[in-house]
Structure formats: structure tokens, C-alpha cells
Amino acid sequence: MAKEKDMRCRKKVSIIGAGHVGEVTAYLISSKEIADVVLMDIIEDMPAGKALDMVEAGAVERFDSEVNGTSSMDKIKDSDIIVVTAGVARKPGMSREDLVKTNAKIIKSIAEKIRRIAPDSIVIMVTNPVDVLTYLLWKITGFDKRKVIGQAGVLDSARFRYFISKELDVSVEDIFAMVLGGHGDSMVPLPRYTTVSGIPLQELLSNEKIEKLIARTRNGGAEIVKLLKTGSAYYAPAASVTQMVESILLDKKRILPCSVMINGEYGIDDVFIGVPVKLGKDGVEQIIELKLTDEELKSLQKSADIYKQHIQLAFKAIS
Numbered sequence: 588m589a590k591e592k593d594m595r596c597r598k599k600v601s602i603i604g605a606g607h608v609g610e611v612t613a614y615l616i617s618s619k620e621i622a623d624v625v626l627m628d629i630i631e632d633m634p635a636g637k638a639l640d641m642v643e644a645g646a647v648e649r650f651d652s653e654v655n656g657t658s659s660m661d662k663i664k665d666s667d668i669i670v671v672t673a674g675v676a677r678k679p680g681m682s683r684e685d686l687v688k689t690n691a692k693i694i695k696s697i698a699e700k701i702r703r704i705a706p707d708s709i710v711i712m713v714t715n716p717v718d719v720l721t722y723l724l725w726k727i728t729g730f731d732k733r734k735v736i737g738q739a740g741v742l743d744s745a746r747f748r749y750f751i752s753k754e755l756d757v758s759v760e761d762i763f764a765m766v767l768g769g770h771g772d773s774m775v776p777l778p779r780y781t782t783v784s785g786i787p788l789q790e791l792l793s794n795e796k797i798e799k800l801i802a803r804t805r806n807g808g809a810e811i812v813k814l815l816k817t818g819s820a821y822y823a824p825a826a827s828v829t830q831m832v833e834s835i836l837l838d839k840k841r842i843l844p845c846s847v848m849i850n851g852e853y854g855i856d857d858v859f860i861g862v863p864v865k866l867g868k869d870g871v872e873q874i875i876e877l878k879l880t881d882e883e884l885k886s887l888q889k890s891a892d893i894y895k896q897h898i899q900l901a902f903k904a905i906s
Contacts, residue, residue: 597652598622598836601663601705603697604673605634605656607821608713608828612670614641615829617652621836624654625662628673634658660700666708668832669701671724674714676819686715691901694720698727709734709870711831713824715808717770718846719897721859723905725848732848733870739770740844740861741827746807747776750800755791757783765877766804766844767861768890774861775886776801780877834866847871853884855891858898 600616602609605628613624628634634656641654655662663669674690694714701710701724710730712721721737728735743766752759761784768775778797781788788797803810811820834841844863849855852862852874865873879887 598667599625599665600668600670600832600836601625601627601666601708602670602672603627603660603663604671604714605630605637606672606676607818608824609670609672610637610641611821611825612672612713612828613638613654614644615825616832617641617645617654618648618650619829619833620650620652621829621833622667623652625666626654626656627658627660627662628656629658631658661704663701663705663708666705668711668835669705669708670711670713670828670832671697672713673697674720687719687897687900688904690714690716690720691723691904694723695727695905698724702728702730706730709835710736711828712737712846713828715770716894716897718859718861718894719901721846722848722894722898723901725859731870732850733872735848735859736831736864736866736871737770737846737859737861738824738828738831739846740766740768740774740863741830742824743770743774743776743804743807743861744844745823745827747781747800747804750803751781751783751788751792754796754800755783765863767863767877768887769860769894770846773890773893774805775883775890776804777877777879777883779880831866835868835870838868840865840867840872842875845871847874849874849891852876853879853887855888858891858894860887860891860894 600622602613605626613626617624626634626638638654638656674693717737725735744764747764748762751762763782765777765780778788844861846859846861863875864871
């Protein structure tokens, strides 16, 4: 008899954490009919209520993907992809480092369950500080490094693209940006690899204006946290995760900046950090090494050193 997983028509994506990022991600994936979705949260009945609301919206928007809400972690069994959004959101005045001690314990528990229940899945980490927690989850699950990925540069690049589009008064569709390094404060934007309809950004904006856009991108998450006062960004993070899920499940092999395990590339070892990768059905299928200037490479390596220190804090928090 064929296994249950082999009989499914659509792929299965499980989202752990039904807060704003989780619920919007679930809606985007299901509305695009990329996969059926399991929305899991420890709060009883809440994910089931959100899931029911989504499938009812499907009757209007004309999509047939299933969304099932649950409080049972066992429902993530046979997932093709697991998206982890569970954790405490950053509050005003709170640095990403402040999140480590709290969220490390949450991720440890989740990682242990993923290892036991869904050992063949690909995992996308969203919870912040994402680079540190992706490393933690990878270590605890023992998964192949190609199958554990942090959502980082996709979001930062999206923010950079939007700010550029507003500055130039052009469509965001024509802008391609590349942001490497850690997510947030230690990101490394690459204006040399950022173009507008093929035109290098540096031919369209002065270095001074580019630096201002970089500064705003670097603080993009904190800006939204400050405006919201309670909670953090969720629409753009969810859209970024959906793009990653789509590239993997549809084997699109998109080149996207993601937080992945680095072993020697860019002169960096044993850390998850944002670099351009090819995402396909096997997860991270290739790490692409760009030719960086000495200054860019030094910034990327500095970012890696910062996260190595934070990784030690994470393991200390769960010991």
C-alpha cells in the first residue's frame, strides 16, 4: 500500500506559530495553491479558527488548498516544509541580542519535536534573531545543512528595493537588490549588485543617498516595531517566506539571499549567515560566492563574528 505522503496531491507545509507572521504566511501559501497548510500553535482552538476563516475566504478568492489549524505538534508529520515563526516578538528598545535568551528555549523544544516527528522535512526559520536560531535548530535536529534555512536577506532585499523605488519614483518590479550578512543590524547591502532595469544603482543615485537608504533598510524592522508599538512586521516577512517556499516546492531554483550554513565560503566557517543561494526541491542546492571588495568582505566576516558570539549565548540559555 502506498504511503499516505505519496497519495497526497499537493505538498504539505506546516507553520509552527499562528501569530501574525504565521497566519499571513498560511494565507499566502494556500491562496497561491502552492501547498496544503497545517497551522499549529499552542493556544487551544485559535489556529483552528484562523484556518477555518482562511478556507472560507478561499470560496471567494477561488482557491482549493486546505488549511488545518491544530494545537497538536503531531500534525506536522510528513511535512515537505516546516516554517517556524513561534517565539517572542521584538519590543521597542529591544535588540535582537535580547531575544536570544527567551527564544532559544522555545526553538530548542520545537527542534526536538521536528527531529522526532518530521525528520524528512526542510525547515525555514523565521523567528528572530534568525541567524542564531537557525544554527541552534540545525544543531539540535541534526538535519542536513541544505535542509535548514533562515529567512533573512529576502526580507532585507525587499525593504531595500522598496526604499529605492520610492527614492527614484519607479516600479519596484524593475529593481533587483542584494543584501548579505546577518538579518537586521549587521546586514551587508551590496549597491554594486543592485540594479534598476539592469542599470547599476550607483549610476542613478549619489553615494550619500544610497547610504541613507541602506541605513533605513538596516533599521527597517526596528522602524516598524516603533510604529506598531506592540508587535513587529509580518506582511513582508510572510511574503518573503512564501517566495522561499514556492522556490523549493516548485523547484524554481530562484537565486535568493538566505541564511545558510557556511563552511569556507567567503572565508567564513561554522555559522549561518545571509548569502545568495539557489533554492530548489532539495533545499539549498548551491551557495553562490560573489566577488566582494575588501571592505564588503570584511563587513560580512564581521557580521559572522557577531553571530558566533550570539550562538554561544543561545547555547548557554538552553544549557
